[in-house]
Amino acid sequence: MANHMMMTGFPGFISQRLYRALAADDATTRFTFLIHPSQMEKASRLTSSDPRVTLLVGDITKLDLGVSSEDIKALSETVTHFFHLAAIYDLAVPKDLAYQVNVIGTENVNQFLKSLSSLDRYIYFSTAYVSGDRTGRVLENELDEGQGFKNYYEETKFEAEKRVVALEGVPTTIIRPGVVVGDSASGETIKFDGPYFMLRFLDKLPLGPVPYLGKGNEVLNIVPVDFIIRATVYLAKSEQAVGKALHLTDSSPYPAREIYRMFCRELLAKKPTYNFPKSIAQILLKFSTVRRYLELGPETIAYIYHPSVYDSTEATRILSEGGIHCPDLVDYVPNMVRFFREHRGDSTMKVALQ
Template sequence: MKHILMTGFPGFLATRLLHALKQKYENAHFVLLVHPSQFEHANDRIKDLDNVEVKIGDITEETLGFSEGDRVLLREKVTHVFHLAAIYDLAVPQPIAEKVNVEGTKNINQFVQSLHHLEKYVYFSTAYVSGDRTGLIRETELQMGQKFKNHYEETKYKAEIIVQELEDVPFTIIRPGITVGNSETGETSKFDGPYFIMRILDRIRLMPIPYLGKGDVLFNVVPYDYLINATVYLSDAEEAVRKTFHLTDPNPHQARDLYRMICEELLGKKPTWTISPRLVELGLSLSFMRKFFGVEKEAVEYFRCPTQYDASGAKKVLEKGGLTCPDFKDYVGNIVTYYKQHRLDQDKKIHIT
């Protein structure tokens, strides 16, 4: 019988991953390591689920907040660990990112190494551990002398290094691209990342719409259902042991085309002129502008980084399971429709400072 421990619950991806894993492993027992601040919310999420228990903990503590009794029991029981807990905010201050993303992962690693029956450790990284690198980024590459656009990227990079350095641990590292809503329903938890395009377009809908610069770089987005399904498959694939996978779009669109498709779906018209991304970034340096548009200025940088993420390793393994990444043009209508239906939902807006 599989005993699965997961961090990051009741976050959106962890919640969806829990349901997907329960479908695959009907008799598995799940332990969810949940921060005290999320305990009530987590319990609400699992009230109709069997074989799922919430344990209060904190990944920034060396003991993870577990009692000695819990640690002894878990060492004997846990077969799979899925580590999703992290600070994902592009504007996160360095000390917070370091404590949660790096120290937290170090503590999870120590716990993983203590398990007597571990079958798989799945660590959620990000494709953007590539930092400011340009050109083709391979799944086998990590420490390439890169610098970073923000503390989120840098601390996820540091965390991935210490996972890769684990000896005799059957890990699988997941590097997602920028994640958007469900390809079929459009559902998402937060309007961040690419959704900032929709927020800006909403604000300027009555004026002639500009492109954000040339937009000739590739902009890599993936729907969360592909990410979840791929993670479940890789967590059980022998070929995935001690491997790293880019869960990115193997055929991404240029930023300009992605922007145009969103504009056409949201406003029913195409952009007709071009504004410099530097000018947009300068405007977003002002707090009142960020709050007006509901956008972090750090997001603009991803529209001008000439990077291509090689996903050949992931593609080779996932095709055996019948899994392929949907093309953005085939689901853009679904994510824009969901945005239009929920654009006023305060719970889906990100906090802008």
């Protein structure tokens, strides 16, 4: 029987690329995308030339995902793989909204899966940052270690992953990416957030000496989206990945200070020359005028400058059998910066700061 893959979160950045990779991997694969009504026009435009794709209007925050009983019956006999990517990824998301989408939405997906009698694999997209405020080495087989959280994004993804782990009778693979950036070859991304806030900040400082924001000795685990896609396609079919949470992270990450220096050298052709205390920067960024001018939020500093190391031993072992590894950041920083430079004036790619 040909694979029938169902996916939430389309047409998001990762889900678009994942669809294309899965379609290229097997020409017989069928797809059903659960599409929020607000995204139907875009989803239709992106898939109109592919007769293997069915677009199904739905909403993960509703019981049965807002899908009719007739559609559920049809899907129950054919869906072999379910990819759950729909979530709110904003670090500054309000608690109620994050809980409704990330936690309740995942609970509804989990219940929906129980109706799929032909399901071979449930691939759930979590994040390495379910570790919250833990410091030191974080293992793939660890989840609830009594940690606190730096924001509601982390907290609700943690709560959602706990519910996926508790799901019985479903072959599950949990994907925990690090900080995902654009394509390592083209630099392409759809949003300048996360590490791109460093570039947005540096772009405001083209003249005079450039400061470091704190010591920045903590490692920042950046991974390009093409690595995430290649790894996910492989893991979705690997029996070794069943029942496991896997860190899709860089096994040799760079300190945040070094990444900042790379960006500065590539964007401004110079190196930072002095330290500006991180504690003072976080105080200044509480003022909205400062945040908007520098295009940098305090939650981003807390996210970037946090001393956690994400062990990826098991993911690396499984992926190495498929010849898949994370590219070295130093090799694709020029592509990231080039794409940023070419598109920095595009307001649709910037996350608005309040």
